[in-house]
Amino acid sequence: TNMPSTSQSNSPSVVPSDVPSLSLTPRMEVRKIVNLSHVWETVSLTGFASPIPICSVEYPTSNLPYLQPVLVRMRNVISTSFEIRLQEPIKPSEVFNSFEQDVNPRSVDCLIVEKGTWKLPDNRTILAESYTSTVTDSWSTSWNGEDQTSSISSLVDPIVVLGQIMTYNDTGYSAFWSKGDNVNTPPSTDVFFTGKHVGKDPQTSRNNEEIGYVVIERGHGSAYGIEFEAGVTAPSTIDWIQDTDGYPHQYDVPFSSPPEV
Numbered sequence: 001t002n003m004p005s006t007s008q009s010n011s012p013s014v015v016p017s018d019v020p021s022l023s024l025t026p027r028m029e030v031r032k033i034v035n036l037s038h039v040w041e042t043v044s045l046t047g048f049a050s051p052i053p054i055c056s057v058e059y060p061t062s063n064l065p066y067l068q069p070v071l072v073r074m075r076n077v078i079s080t081s082f083e084i085r086l087q088e089p090i091k092p093s094e095v096f097n098s099f100e101q102d103v104n105p106r107s108v109d110c111l112i113v114e115k116g117t118w119k120l121p122d123n124r125t126i127l128a129e130s131y132t133s134t135v136t137d138s139w140s141t142s143w144n145g146e147d148q149t150s151s152i153s154s155l156v157d158p159i160v161v162l163g164q165i166m167t168y169n170d171t172g173y174s175a176f177w178s179k180g181d182n183v184n185t186p187p188s189t190d191v192f193f194t195g196k197h198v199g200k201d202p203q204t205s206r207n208n209e210e211i212g213y214v215v216i217e218r219g220h221g222s223a224y225g226i227e228f229e230a231g232v233t234a235p236s237t238i239d240w241i242q243d244t245d246g247y248p249h250q251y252d253v254p255f256s257s258p259p260e261v
Helices: none
Strands: 014-015 028-035 041-044 051-057 071-078 079-089 108-115 116-119 125-133 159-165 175-179 193-197 208-218 219-223 226-230
Touching: 014 219, 028 041, 028 079, 028 226, 041 219, 051 071, 051 079, 051 159, 051 208, 071 208, 079 226, 108 125, 125 193, 159 175, 159 193, 193 208
Parallel strands: none
Antiparallel strands: 014 028, 028 108, 041 079, 051 108, 071 079, 116 125, 125 208, 159 208, 175 193, 219 226
């Protein structure tokens, strides 16, 4: 098993989680990719038929020195691998210019779940699904999303939603988002919308993209050797990330070692 790199090199490397492979459904893995940059990196998989990968960027406790905001772009998701890279949320016309290529390498944590609806050992339900998103929302035009409520009818509230834009059909950035009754309400089994969002980008149109999402009933538990916690933070005013430190959050149950988030 590879251990996290302590080298200062900017070469990306994939660090598998130190947990046993899942031989039973649901198939679920946690992976850490260190030193990911704007260059595409392949993450290899084993044992999946239709994986749904969800990835998030790690930010330091203090954002000084300043690290620009970035998001994870993904493409070529197949049973044995997927590709990811970092992208700074800038105008599509500026993609791949020298400014974006200065993206600071960052660690990225990924959760990969087999597509479908599964029961966990503690009887909670986890669901992984994907669909083609034809709606693009933005700060200035709409917060509509696309109705996915029917897909989670087997789950019980409260739920936690994770999501990822899984394709690279448009070079312009977009990010996964979700809502319940309105933009200020978290999803529930009664109302669940997902979509892709471009924030304040003045160019508000995007090509269709495949969106993957994982929904799990809230709580702390362990499945096939993976200890995990699914929860929702209290409402926070995040606004600009520039020169802003991270927002602290306590786990419901302490972990024995720092988990991927």
